[in-house]
Amino acid sequence: MSKPEHMLQTEVAGIRMKNPVMAASGTFGFGVEYREFLDLNQIGAIVVKGTTLKPRAGNCGRRIAETPAGMLNAIGLENPGVEALIDNILPTLREYDVPVLVNISGNTVEEYGELAKRLDKTGIAGIEINISCPNVKEGGIAFGTNCDSAASVVKTVKANTALPVITKLSPNVTDIVAMALAVEAAGSDAISLINTLVGMAVDIHSWRPVLGNVVGGLSGPAVKPVALRMVWQVCQAVKIPVIGMGGIMTAEDAIEFMLAGASAVMVGTANFVDPQTIEKVVTGLEEYVVKRDLSCIQDVVGKLKVN
């Protein structure tokens, strides 16, 4: 039997990881918040929270709401800005032996380009582009809901960095495959999906929205069926690697995504429920490889038998 390290080794867009289980942006802080609960060096990769050019205070009012088997969040991209990230946070993360990716958000194509440029030589493993942000020049329509806007973000980011670039797709679209093909054609090295579904909750006592921002992003087990479907559809269509996420709570969930074609997965909301989820998913994948007598976890990727 091969050694565990080997079993789970994964490479996505040139980023080498000990295993395919990554921490999803916005749910794992800067990583260090969780260091007391698990060994950060045993995580596939950490995607730090959504970073913008300038510091952002985020949304007012209530920012989260629980929903059946899920949660809504409307954090509003609160973050200290890219300079503070580079100066204060990345140095700490360098002490760990884990690839770190920065998730970037902008309101214009230029902002994305600028962010990529600043992050280029900071020693991070890659950039994840969050295209679910509103494009202020196009009336606030999210970049991620229009193939051309998404493609131009990707092209600009690629032009400004030599780092591997992963584009994170928004599920709030009619045709996820068209989006995936557009960002692939624009040069994205990999795709991650799904970001949150836009949802809402209403307080029937106060007759007000529960969230200060009215709408928020739905995540957690509730969205898993939609995420899995989109990952499967995208994997059929693109050649670049796909990272799947959306409601992964267990190793079994992760395996579903990998069978559907994901080369790696990210764990998001589950970190809140159990900070040791990533560790448990990693262990579960190892056990699965052994139990099914596979040589490595990559043996399951895309092996879903349809008819």
Next chain:
Amino acid sequence: MSKPEHMLQTEVAGIRMKNPVMAASGTFGFGVEYREFLDLNQIGAIVVKGTTLKPRAGNCGRRIAETPAGMLNAIGLENPGVEALIDNILPTLREYDVPVLVNISGNTVEEYGELAKRLDKTGIAGIEINISCPNVKEGGIAFGTNCDSAASVVKTVKANTALPVITKLSPNVTDIVAMALAVEAAGSDAISLINTLVGMAVDIHSWRPVLGNVVGGLSGPAVKPVALRMVWQVCQAVKIPVIGMGGIMTAEDAIEFMLAGASAVMVGTANFVDPQTIEKVVTGLEEYVVKRDLSCIQDVVGKLKVN
């Protein structure tokens, strides 16, 4: 205090109902299946299951799967066809004092027109157009994901019947408001939403999709936040009445939709969980009207205070 009957009376697109709680298509059979569990005459309206021109056998293999706080279905529109519906089923339903709507599905615009024509003089209260079906002339893309296709279905149906026409929107779109505006402009008398979200489940033992049809429609509490958001967005944009659904299990859920702007609601998956859900929701609405000292339930419609 006004009498309960008055409190809940609702009219949508000229269809007068004792209360705003309707049974959603595909989840309530032809209504009669549930007559032993509740008094059909106390339901706002019954939308019978998706009907096509010809009988359909539906999908092979497993048709349902449970998901966290939800379920996937891939029934594949099994139904006896519109003639059998008219000849064998509608006569039975006429014995009840409840408005009956027929949910129609077609593979071409012409089929929808033909269905509307056949149903026109059958004494039903209205037609609900299911535009989530694949348009065979456009490569199988669902009518409900394209404004023009959806509008042409609505126009054709309207041209073939004098009955009130409700168009049921698919949530699998980038811009639900654009779809709503398109069907409103095409003459739809009301809008209902949401139909199911496309989802998927994978069996990690057999490495196969759980559903025979690979993908299926997600419904139940899991989708409520998405449904509520879409209902709210659509209600801001259109002038015709909106019927909200998606994960309604309780009166509280129904009130959330009504506050967001829905004039009426439909109960779907909840019927499977508790066949008496509709009755309980009706009672809960009555109690809410009394407790909040409203004159009728319509007083809450669209009253969501957004700052």
Next chain:
Amino acid sequence: MPKLIVKATVVRHTNLTSQVKQLVLQAPDIAEQTVPGQFVHIRVADCYEPLLRRPISISNVDRANGTIYLIYRVVGRGTQLLARLKPGDLLNCMGPLGNGFTLQGERPLLVGGGMGLAPLVYLAATLCPNPVTVLMGGRTEQEMFWTGIFKSLCENLHITTDDGSLGQRGITLDLLPELLKSKSFDMIYTCGPSRMMAGVVNYAATYEIPCQVSLEEYMACGVGACLSCTCEATNGPRKKTCTEGPVFWSGEVVL
């Protein structure tokens, strides 16, 4: 036979094996109405996880005490939650659902495999005092607590296990030809894995003995409203397992 939704009280809950349990429920109205072959549709928890009900056959009835018996295997979350119930707890049950077996014939043969034996217990009890023959199969002796249950109800018990730890080594179908040759049955009932049922149906046809099968399908509503459970009919439109079944004449459905 009106269908009911009742809060049944748990009277007894016992282990038959480490994975199989018997649940006795106080549900007089269901007990009163039901016939062999029917099932109850159970809401195992008052929450959305699991969301749907679980169909379980009524494996016996004690009308005098107003109780029904369920025998179930713990396989997933629903049955795990069921397994936690203690005497006195309440359980939301819909039933009796489905069409039962047609009670006919004087020399019936019952062929069951695995959990498919559950509805056959109630059937055997009802067919008495006619001489009932049961042919049953399972993987290993531990699973054959069924023999204890059927012994008091039947004249003749024929047993196979995959590993030969009890009865004859092999599968039920191995014993069937000889049994059909040596005795003259006038009715066959079968419930279990579909491969087994298909074999039984074949033999029944050869020997021209009327035969009923009891099917299992994934069910949402249990009352004919959702069409999640339809099965292929030999003739005409698909049939709803929940209302037109779960018991069908062998000639009606494609196994």
Next chain:
Amino acid sequence: MPKLIVKATVVRHTNLTSQVKQLVLQAPDIAEQTVPGQFVHIRVADCYEPLLRRPISISNVDRANGTIYLIYRVVGRGTQLLARLKPGDLLNCMGPLGNGFTLQGERPLLVGGGMGLAPLVYLAATLCPNPVTVLMGGRTEQEMFWTGIFKSLCENLHITTDDGSLGQRGITLDLLPELLKSKSFDMIYTCGPSRMMAGVVNYAATYEIPCQVSLEEYMACGVGACLSCTCEATNGPRKKTCTEGPVFWSGEVVL
């Protein structure tokens, strides 16, 4: 102070009112580490409903026995499930989380309202033998089981109820000016409704007494990773209630 995830054993679970319960948990590692003002983040059920943990203040500690005390009000599904726990049951707790109160001053005043009194119990117990004054408010006498709890810990207890059924009729803030005038406190701690805390902070400023407030925000992670709980700071970026709070100096945050 490392943060832990433990399976705590329920030792005792008692009703303080029909809606408020006290839960005593065997959690020696948490008991060992914790200081007043911290909280535990509880996974009330091993399922997705509810999905998120629930933050509850540590209302006292018994280091000798390795137990922590929680006092909570049943308000929604999470606390309803919590209310079902019986001695011997296990409960998944993360903690101790957050920054506690700064223990300083010789004549402290504690001002609490409603469930905000919970962390003040542990604080009062820790501040002894310094003379502790507690000003507490509630709606009605039934809710003032707190007096029994604080009596053994404090020299001076001042009570208001909305309906005057116990102590003075009115709200805590009504009694505050007189109290501040008549005695010379050198530290004020407050926890409760934000309107009350804002009032306390105002008076503290007027009398130039250092003051700490303990905030409540909706929390997902509890460890500073999700930013769901940040509150507005008087100066500079927002602060995380879970890690930089829940206790803040009155001047740090906008109430």
